[in-house]
Amino acid sequence: MDTPLREPTFLILTALATEPMHGYGLIGEVAALSDGRVALRPGTLYGALDRLVDAGLVDVEREEVVDGRLRRYYRLTPAGEATLSSETDRLRRNVEAATARLRERATGATAPRLAGGLA
């Protein structure tokens, strides 16, 4: 699967990091993780899950029928865990770089930054 991951994909993998979940649970968890900003609909969610299953990042753990409705539980595979981990590292590095720059700006460190060596 292409990286960097799109935000909904990243949030789906994040939601599955702690425990296997079914579609309905995933929709609620993704909404909670994003403070309600990312509201997945089932058509979109299952399209994303298909791509994740094809890429080997997610697989089906078990199925059960509740109130006559089929529920499949999805879990993160080792490859999914590795992808989520490397994406998290990448985002963390970006956040740290941005935070450092903003701190410099706030403290008034305005010395010009040299892109190359001195001539």
Place this chain on the structure above:
Amino acid sequence: MSDLERRYLRLLRAYPADYRRSRGAEIVGTYLDLAGPGQRWPSPADAADLLRGGLRQRLRAAGAADLLPGVRLAAVLAFLTATSLAAAWSLLELRPPADLTLPAARPFVSLGIGAWIAWLLAAVVYALAPGRWARRAVALAVLLTLGLVPAAPLVGLPRPPLFVLLPQIALGLVALGLPDALPAPLRAAPPVAVGVVALAGTNLHLLSPERFGGTYYIWTAVPVLPVAAVALLAVAVLLAAGLAVRADHRGIWAALILLTPVGLLALQPLAGAMDGARTSVAVWSELAATAVVIGVVGPALLPLALAIRRRPTRSPNLTPR
């Protein structure tokens, strides 16, 4: 089975049959879990979500998951071409014939000015609010362009010729696939192109007020469309080749989609070539016959390419491990 479940199952027909068998119960179950108490009908947003998901799965099954990104790329290129042409035609419209006995919708050349202004406004909407509003503005511009054909005889005023209107409508239909989010330089491109054309109209030799105005049938106006056809085709082919190097096939789909508007833009030389006489301005019957051929063959290329590329439908592996 409740009415709501039955209605969701009906919408689920948007998906391929194989996919419905493996995933249908789960998708509908999730919709029912999310449904509010007493809800009897799927919301319009749910219906759109299912139709979009079904289309995506059908394209995936046809081995053309990259078709939708191709549609969006084609839409951006088509919109840029359509707004640039609208700017050029607006210049022409602002220069009615000096001979007052010639037919004109004074102070303009024809009724076309109404449609061209709608296209220029669509460029502004696209820069400020891409997505739904931009698509609505494009749809309005297409309808106004189309509406010129019945409006002209009703009010007894001239309109731009069909060989000008047809490619504009074809470009507009492709532009309806404009994406929701785009980087700022791409959003600014159509208004910038309009500005460049406006400047060219005052300085560029062939678009200067002395040569470009009065009528759509002057020798400086007729080649505008084939030039636009060559430019659009060249950009589409170069983009397709560049993206294909990175194993990204959306450029190829975009080029295929754009072949119909490109063919209609090149209607004059293509029609001229058909009779072997290679006249620069083809006669009406040649133009009509060529337009019909382009209108049939061009759109048929896409399903043909999909059929050639089709692979056996593969459902995701949903077996618990």
